[in-house]
Amino acid sequence: MRAILIAVVMMFAIWIIYILSKDSPNSNLLVLKEKIEKEEPMVVDHSKFEILKKDFASGSDVTEACMTCHTERHKEVMNSSHWNWTREEYIEGRGIVKIGKKNVINNFCIGINGNEKLCNTCHAGYGWADSTFDFNEPNNVDCLACHDNSGKYKKGKNMAGQPDPSVDLSYVARHVGIPKMENCGTCHFVSGGGNNVKHGDLEAALYSTTKDVDVHMGIDGADMECVECHTAENHKIKGKLYSVSSMNKDRMECEACHTSTPHSQEIINEHTVKVACQTCHIPVYAKVNATKMQWDWSKAFTKSKDPNYHESDSLGNHTHLSKKGEFVWERNVEPEYRWFNGTADHYLLGDKIKEVPVQINTLNGSYADQDSKIIPVKIHRTNQIYDTEYKQLIQPKLFDTEAGKGALWVDGQFGQIEKVWDNAAKVGMENIGLPYSGEYGFIETEMYWPINHMVSPKENSLQCQDCHTRKDSRLEGLTDFYMPGRDYNKAVEFFGIFMLIGTLLATILHGIIRIYMTVKNKGEGE
Numbered sequence: 001m002r003a004i005l006i007a008v009v010m011m012f013a014i015w016i017i018y019i020l021s022k023d024s025p026n027s028n029l030l031v032l033k034e035k036i037e038k039e040e041p042m043v044v045d046h047s048k049f050e051i052l053k054k055d056f057a058s059g060s061d062v063t064e065a066c067m068t069c070h071t072e073r074h075k076e077v078m079n080s081s082h083w084n085w086t087r088e089e090y091i092e093g094r095g096i097v098k099i100g101k102k103n104v105i106n107n108f109c110i111g112i113n114g115n116e117k118l119c120n121t122c123h124a125g126y127g128w129a130d131s132t133f134d135f136n137e138p139n140n141v142d143c144l145a146c147h148d149n150s151g152k153y154k155k156g157k158n159m160a161g162q163p164d165p166s167v168d169l170s171y172v173a174r175h176v177g178i179p180k181m182e183n184c185g186t187c188h189f190v191s192g193g194g195n196n197v198k199h200g201d202l203e204a205a206l207y208s209t210t211k212d213v214d215v216h217m218g219i220d221g222a223d224m225e226c227v228e229c230h231t232a233e234n235h236k237i238k239g240k241l242y243s244v245s246s247m248n249k250d251r252m253e254c255e256a257c258h259t260s261t262p263h264s265q266e267i268i269n270e271h272t273v274k275v276a277c278q279t280c281h282i283p284v285y286a287k288v289n290a291t292k293m294q295w296d297w298s299k300a301f302t303k304s305k306d307p308n309y310h311e312s313d314s315l316g317n318h319t320h321l322s323k324k325g326e327f328v329w330e331r332n333v334e335p336e337y338r339w340f341n342g343t344a345d346h347y348l349l350g351d352k353i354k355e356v357p358v359q360i361n362t363l364n365g366s367y368a369d370q371d372s373k374i375i376p377v378k379i380h381r382t383n384q385i386y387d388t389e390y391k392q393l394i395q396p397k398l399f400d401t402e403a404g405k406g407a408l409w410v411d412g413q414f415g416q417i418e419k420v421w422d423n424a425a426k427v428g429m430e431n432i433g434l435p436y437s438g439e440y441g442f443i444e445t446e447m448y449w450p451i452n453h454m455v456s457p458k459e460n461s462l463q464c465q466d467c468h469t470r471k472d473s474r475l476e477g478l479t480d481f482y483m484p485g486r487d488y489n490k491a492v493e494f495f496g497i498f499m500l501i502g503t504l505l506a507t508i509l510h511g512i513i514r515i516y517m518t519v520k521n522k523g524e525g526e
Contacts, residue, residue: 043149047174056169059126059162060139065173067138074138076235082124082146084135085112089246091345092364100244103349107295107360107382107445108192111349111395114431115407117160118399122187129160143176146183150175154186158401181207181217184226192292200291200333200378201282201453213287214454221457229257242450243361248342248371252452254278276340276373278452280462284332285378285454290317294328295382298442305414323409335376335451337475339365350434353391353443357381360447367481374478378449385425389437393445396424397431 046052049069056062067074081087086100101119105111112119120128125140127133134140142161144153153172156164163169189195189203196203206214211221216229229252230239239252254277261269262277271280285291290313303309304322311320317329345362365372385394400407406427412420421440429436467474468485475483482489 043177046176049174052170052173054170056173059142059144059169062169062173063126063139063141063143066143073143073235074141077124077141077143078135078138080124080235080237082235082237083141085123087245091246092343093345097348099246099346099348104244104346105349105360105393105395106243107380107384107447108198108292109398110384110393111432113349113395114397114428115399117158117401120161121155121157121159122191123161126161126163144169144172145186146179147176148172148183149177149180151182158399179225179227181226184230196286196289196291198292198380199449199453201285201451203286203289203291205288206453209288211457212460215457216455217453242344242363243447244346246344246346251342274367274373276375278450278455279337279374279376281455281458282335282376282451282453283456283460283462283466284334285376285451286331286333287454288331290315290329290331291333291378292317292327293330293333293378293380295324295380295384296326296442297324297382297384299325300408301412301414301417301420303414307412307414322414323412333378334474336379337374337478338363338377338448339367339369339372339478339480340375340450341365341369341371341373347393349395349432350392353386353393357444357446358386358393360445363448363450367478374475376451378451380447380449382445382447383442384445385421385440386443387425387437388439388441390435392434393443394425394436394440395428395432396421397428398424 051065051068056065063074077083081100084100084102086098086102088096089099090096091099101112109115109119116133117129123142124145125133125142127140144163145155150172152175153167154164156162185202185204185207188199189206190197192198196205206217209218211218215221216224227237230237232238236250238250240250255272258277260272263269299320301307301322303320307322309320309322310318313319313329315329315331318327319329320326340363343364345359345364347358347360363375363377385396386392387394397405397407398409400410403410405411406423408420408424411423422438425440426436426438462474464485468483470486470488473483473486475486482492
């Protein structure tokens with residue numbers, strides 16, 4: 001019996017080696033260059049236009065000048081999510097709803113309502129300071145935020161999206177062109193209050209990095225700009241952030257360039273049916289600078305009378321800020337993994353809490369769902385304020401340019417934290433038109449951030465044993481399917497061995513019969 005098992009194992013090993021070495025029929029067509037050769041698009045020299053040679057007193061004046069040539073572009077911008085900060089989505093169980101930064105809560109700085117002067121620094125417009133902002137006014141569109149190529153443009157701090165007073169708008173207006181990584185990164189790399197705080201895979205290090213950090217953006221790799229993947233049509237940019245979107249449309253997928261069969265080994269290509277490319281090719285994220293993994297709001301103003309008191313870790317990341325609470329940061333983080341079919345649900349303002357931890361955004365999917373794939377995610381976990389009577393998350397007022405307006409980060413004081421939280425909750429909920437019972441507490445929440453950047457070179461991607469192992473499998477948290485090498489089931493194992501032995505015995509029996517018949521026929525012929 002032992003000899004038979006050894007023979008079975010050897011035959012199985014030979015079969016595996018044969019399969020792994022077998023080329024995909026498309027392999028010769030899918031050789032990808034490490035360095036992408038691309039032609040630079042033609043860019044008009046805007047410094048030659050007379051209308052741009054004058055002095056501009058405001059950003060709106062620049063926009064007005066832009067529209068003399070680009071007569072319809074402002075309409076496209078005003079129809080985009082970068083302008084409206086909402087989009088119409090269909091959510092299972094909710095129907096068609098408008099969701100976006102206007103009404104979706106997160107578990108970083110929670111929400112923009114009542115905090116517009118600070119949060120809307122990243123809005124593609126000028127002057128969104130409160131609910132009176134006119135979304136139908138073309139001159140409120142900020143063209144320079146995305147099209148500045150001078151590197152001199154910036155928004156003013158706490159100025160509701162207006163340009164910083166130090167900016168020479170005339171100079172910037174004459175140096176515009178196709179968006180660069182710096183235009184995108186100004187907002188997307190530092191969202192949430194600092195570099196790499198939110199995403200974990202998008203940060204300032206990508207401005208000039210190597211392929212070890214990201215093969216697409218590395219200067220010694222493909223050296224790509226954001227807009228080479230995130231292309232735009234009528235100012236609607238391809239790609240969606242699932243913290244504020246729900247539907248499986250206008251997504252960016254690796255297959256758009258690499259196809260669904262990019263490997264020379266067919267057995268690996270078969271994995272792409274259920275495994276997203278990012279799962280294997282982004283083994284870790286936050287490769288250069290750490291990212292925020294946890295935030296405990298309940299610890300705000302609990303350690304010192306000094307409102308600027310802080311503590312930091314060995315990398316210089318704040319682990320305690322008097323105004324904000326306590327944090328946990330990590331670098332070179334192994335992702336967690338979830339099934340995802342491209343659709344999501346969200347906690348919207350006013351929703352009742354149904355479970356703990358509260359799911360800020362739920363990524364839908366399962367093994368049984370034919371549209372689902374395993375993706376890598378960052379999960380940000382917090383302890384944030386909620387209404388203990390109405391059972392809903394609270395959007396507190398966090399910031400104001402003046403004291404005495406109930407803003408936590410302005411009026412917070414050591415020793416009076418209960419009163420300060422109560423005021424911030426009351427004013428914040430009044431701003432969004434929702435009731436507040438006067439009773440608050442803190443509750444655990446989770447928010448999912450799909451990891452799509454910081455793609456490693458292929459030699460650093462995950463290997464078979466990273467998942468197909470019984471100890472410390474990368475996918476140990478996904479338990480709704482059977483994975484060879486990770487899972488053990490007596491019936492499955494017995495059936496597998498039975499089939500292998502049966503196949504071997506049938507092959508041997510077939511060979512014996514063939515030999516017997518050959519000898520017999522030869523004897524009869526003589």
